[in-house]
Amino acid sequence: xxxxxxxxxxxEIIETDLANGKYKTILTRxxxxxxxxxHIGHAKSICLNFGLGLKYGGKxxxxxxxxxxxxxxxxxxxxxxxxxHWLGFNWEKELYASDYFEQLYLLAIDLIKKxxxxxxxxxxxxxxxxxxxxxxxxxxxxxxxxxxxxxxxLFAEMKAGKYKDGExxxxxxxxxxxxxxxxRDPLLYRIKHAHHHRxxxxxxxxxxxxxxxxxxxSIENITHSICTLEFIPHRELYDWLIxxxxxxxxxxxxxxxxxxxxxxxxxxxxLQLVTEGxxxxxxxxxxxTISGMRRRGFTAESIRNFCEKxxxxxxxxxxxxxxxxxxxxxxxxxxxxRVMGILDxxxxxxxxxxxxxxxxxxxxxxxxxxxxxxxxxxxxELWVEREDFMEEAAKKWFRLAPGAMVxxxxxxxxxxxxxxxxxxxxxxAIHCSYIPESKSGNDTSGISVKGxxxxxxxxxxxxxxxxxxxxxxxxxxxxxxxxxxxxxINEDSLKIITNAWVEKSLExxxxxxxxxxxxxxxxxxxxxxxxxxxxxxxxxxxxxxxxKEVKKR
RNA sequence: UGGGUUAUAGUGUAAUGGUAGCACUACAGAUUUUGAUUCUGUCCGUCUAGGUUCGAAUCCUAGUAACCCAACCA
Numbered sequence: 214x215x216x217x218x219x220x221x222x223x224x225e226i227i228e229t230d231l232a233n234g235k236y237k238t239i240l241t242r243x244x245x246x247x248x249x250x251x252h253i254g255h256a257k258s259i260c261l262n263f264g265l266g267l268k269y270g271g272k273x274x275x276x277x278x279x280x281x282x283x284x285x286x287x288x289x290x291x292x293x294x295x296x297x298h299w300l301g302f303n304w305e306k307e308l309y310a311s312d313y314f315e316q317l318y319l320l321a322i323d324l325i326k327k328x329x330x331x332x333x334x335x336x337x338x339x340x341x342x343x344x345x346x347x348x349x350x351x352x353x354x355x356x357x358x359x360x361x362x363x364x365x366x367l368f369a370e371m372k373a374g375k376y377k378d379g380e381x382x383x384x385x386x387x388x389x390x391x392x393x394x395x396x397r398d399p400l401l402y403r404i405k406h407a408h409h410h411r412x413x414x415x416x417x418x419x420x421x422x423x424x425x426x427x428x429x430x431s432i433e434n435i436t437h438s439i440c441t442l443e444f445i446p447h448r449e450l451y452d453w454l455i456x457x458x459x460x461x462x463x464x465x466x467x468x469x470x471x472x473x474x475x476x477x478x479x480x481x482x483x484l485q486l487v488t489e490g491x492x493x494x495x496x497x498x499x500x501x502t503i504s505g506m507r508r509r510g511f512t513a514e515s516i517r518n519f520c521e522k523x524x525x526x527x528x529x530x531x532x533x534x535x536x537x538x539x540x541x542x543x544x545x546x547x548x549x550x551r552v553m554g555i556l557d558x559x560x561x562x563x564x565x566x567x568x569x570x571x572x573x574x575x576x577x578x579x580x581x582x583x584x585x586x587x588x589x590x591x592x593x594e595l596w597v598e599r600e601d602f603m604e605e606a607a608k609k610w611f612r613l614a615p616g617a618m619v620x621x622x623x624x625x626x627x628x629x630x631x632x633x634x635x636x637x638x639x640x641x642a643i644h645c646s647y648i649p650e651s652k653s654g655n656d657t658s659g660i661s662v663k664g665x666x667x668x669x670x671x672x673x674x675x676x677x678x679x680x681x682x683x684x685x686x687x688x689x690x691x692x693x694x695x696x697x698x699x700x701x702i703n704e705d706s707l708k709i710i711t712n713a714w715v716e717k718s719l720e721x722x723x724x725x726x727x728x729x730x731x732x733x734x735x736x737x738x739x740x741x742x743x744x745x746x747x748x749x750x751x752x753x754x755x756x757x758x759x760x761k762e763v764k765k766r
Numbered sequence: 767u768g769g770g771u772u773a774u775a776g777u778g779u780a781a782u783g784g785u786a787g788c789a790c791u792a793c794a795g796a797u798u799u800u801g802a803u804u805c806u807g808u809c810c811g812u813c814u815a816g817g818u819u820c821g822a823a824u825c826c827u828a829g830u831a832a833c834c835c836a837a838c839c840a
Contacts, residue, residue, distance in 0.1 A: 218780095219779085219780050219781080219788095221779090225782095244840095245840095246839085246840050248839090248840080278840065280839095280840080281839060281840070283839095284839075284840085336838090337837085337838055340838080341836075341837090344836060345836075346768085346836055347768050347769065347835070347836060348767065348768045348769090349768080350768095351836090378838080379838060382838060391769090392768055392769040392770085393769065393770080393835080394769085394835055394836045395835075395836095397836085400837095400838055402838090403838035404838080405838080419838095421837095421838075421839085421840090422839070422840050423840095425840095426840080442771070442772090442833080442834070443833090443834055443835080443840095444834095444840090445770065445771060445834070445835085446769085446770065446771095446834070446835050447835095449770095467771090469772085469833095474777085480840095522778080522779085522789065522790080523778060523779080524778065524779045524780085525779095526772095526778090526779070527771070527772065528771090528772050528773065528832095528833090529771095529772070529773095529832070529833055529834095530777085530778065530779095531777070531778090532777070532778060532790095533776085533777050533778080533790065533791065535777085535790065535791060536777075536778075536789085536790050536791085538790095539789090539790060539791090540790095542802090542803095546802080546803060551800080580803070609801090611801070612801090620799055621799090622799060622800070623799070624799095626799095653799065654799095656799090661799095662799085663801090664799095664801080665798090665799045665800065665801095666800090667800075729800085729802085731800050731802085732800045732801080732802070733800090734802095755800075755801095755802050755803090756801090756802065756803090757801070757802085758801045758802085759801045760801090761801090762801080
């Protein structure tokens with residue numbers, strides 16, 4: 214029995230195109246502008262474009278849309294390549310729109326010769342005025358009917374550097390009365406005396422998006438050029454230029470971009486968070502960037518699954534952050550090593566345990582036997598979690614409380630006999646007695662307890678710094694709230710714990726490994742971690758039924 | 767008030783004129799040496815009003831709502 218999986222609308226188009234022989238094979242592309250770091254929204258596009266290539270035996274190019282030198286940088290190129298690779302995809306070719314500057318220039322000349330483009334002397338403001346509004350038609354520029362030869366000469370002079378920025382532009386000659394604003398003689402080329410990160414100072418005229426993107430698609434023989442909804446109005450121009458130029462007919466298809474609750478997804482806003490210091494860097498673990506998520510401990514697999522689950526359609530969406538967390542936990546649960554660490558330590562003393570004794574107890578490493586076991590050191594004095602003790606047990610409380618019994622994971626059952634407090638009321642130690650016959654693995658005590666808690670032996674524990682992250686914003690959709698989105702930043706999104714204790718095996722922790730700190734969540738080593746000062750990021754908590762219970766009350 | 771696009775449980779996504787399904791969330795229960803995992807169950811939906819049809823989420827008409835478009839950005 215094969216599982217029936219419905220196709221998204223783009224897959225349907227492709228299957229139709231393949232079935233009726235329009236194409237023998239497909240070619241897609243992922244076309245970022247190297248002006249920022251990739252985020253989870255880009256991941257959706259990456260998974261879509263590369264996924265399509267893979268699914269239909271086609272190929273996918275990585276093409277940098279680098280037509281605006283003042284915003285772009287090699288730093289972004291490098292990070293984008295790293296992120297796409299990390300997500301698990303391999304591009305057929307690494308390409309740049311700037312590779313086509315010469316070809317694009319020749320195409321522009323072709324258009325001028327056909328009488329379909331002209332050089333305009335108007336400045337930006339005049340052009341905007343004559344463009345009209347959505348409800349009123351525009352008016353022709355006085356230069357609209359200048360001679361082809363004159364435009365040709367002027368355009369050559371533009372390229373040669375004779376004019377300053379903004380003095381002249383090349384425009385397509387289409388229809389100043391079109392209801393589609395993008396068809397009212399759109400700009401094709403502008404002058405920018407700026408250094409380009411790849412072409413240096415070779416050019417001082419640069420093509421606009423509309424005269425670069427579709428043409429690049431066409432040059433590469435891209436069959437399905439997939440972009441987001443806001444480019445729908447550009448499609449008429451995309452098709453017009455390809456038709457008039459008589460070049461390979463790539464076709465544009467649009468899908469709805471990803472939006473997620475409690476974060477922002479525009480490069481401009483993300484850049485602000487970085488430059489204004491609301492987060493530390495592009496790869497701050499609270500950022501929805503691929504690099505931030507990677508540092509936080511997300512796996513590529515979980516992000517790919519997420520992109521698969523959210524689907525592809527044409528309507529605006531707002532995905533629950535909890536779906537991303539579900540995909541994360543689903544993957545981490547399968548692969549994370551189980552270890553013990555105490556985030557908020559309080560001392561537990563086993564009064565009837567021999568003072569100098571240490572036992573090496575066996576504990577399982579993972580969710581199934583294939584992960585094997587390790588030993589953890591057990592002794593008279595342990596660190597346990599402060600929140601695992603209640604002076605007066607609440608209803609349905611399964612953990613430590615005077616008179617209550619719990620199992621210490623992989624060790625013994627202990628009974629809480631008492632506790633000591635500092636004068637300020639803060640708990641300083643919990644006193645317990647253990648049941649020697651209840652040793653994990655050969656428990657003959659006959660006692661069963663409801664609660665099991667984690668612990669580390671004080672004498673054997675190693676210190677660690679642990680960073681806990683909460684959502685970056687206090688509201689579901691900061692971009693749509695009144696006022697500036699930054700007013701809704703959650704000031705408590707980062708909590709640093711400097712006095713945590715973790716089990717000794719973590720001395721050998723690596724950034725490549727994911728860990729589940731039993732009962733506390735999934736963690737990974739941060740890049741700032743050092744051998745004498747371990748630093749862990751909490752990737753995500755475990756689901757917590759008790760916390761829900763508490764919140765209900 | 768021009769043009770374009772989209773409306774299906776709280777969220778996302780299927781159903782291509784013929785039983786409104788799946789996942790997440792929420793809630794309830796079982797199992798559990800992680801209050802995790804796993805397993806079982808429950809709640810909740812076709813934007814509105816007309817029409818065509820034996821039969822409409824799907825087709826038609828008229829509304830309504832949301833988003834996009836007037837950068838020498840992409």
